[in-house]
Amino acid sequence: MHDAAFMTEQQRRMAWRCRRGMLELDIVLQRFIASHFQSLAQEELQALDALLELPDNEFWQLVSGQDTMTLSASAPSASALGVLAKINHSRAVIG
Numbered sequence: 059m060h061d062a063a064f065m066t067e068q069q070r071r072m073a074w075r076c077r078r079g080m081l082e083l084d085i086v087l088q089r090f091i092a093s094h095f096q097s098l099a100q101e102e103l104q105a106l107d108a109l110l111e112l113p114d115n116e117f118w119q120l121v122s123g124q125d126t127m128t129l130s131a132s133a134p135s136a137s138a139l140g141v142l143a144k145i146n147h148s149r150a151v152i153g
Contacts, residue, residue, distance in 0.1 A: 069095065072106060080114040086121060089148035098141070105137035121145050 073095060076087040098106065109117060118124075120142060 068103070072103065072110070075107075075110045078114050078117075080118055083114055083118045083121065086145060086149045090145045093148055094144040098144075099137070101135070101137040102141050105135055105141045109138060109141060121149060 073091050076084075076091055078084040078087060109120070112120070123146075
């Protein structure tokens with residue numbers, strides 16, 4: 059997975075916030091953390107932080123492509139789209 063020794067306190071808190079109650083979302087976000095988290099730019103971390111404020115069902119709908127309207131209300135930036143693309147890349151292995 060990821061090496062917690064190389065993560066800042068902010069990154070550790072954000073990684074912990076990626077633990078979700080919805081199993082599918084939890085699995086995808088843990089894969090995302092393992093694959094992409096260390097390479098996120100500050101703007102992407104801020105976008106991820108905004109996305110993590112969403113309830114699980116709304117967040118899953120964004121990740122699974124079922125809803126795009128929530129994105130414009132929550133985190134409409136290019137950074138948010140980039141983060142969602144990376145999360146979707148992590149989701150691709152689930153199907």
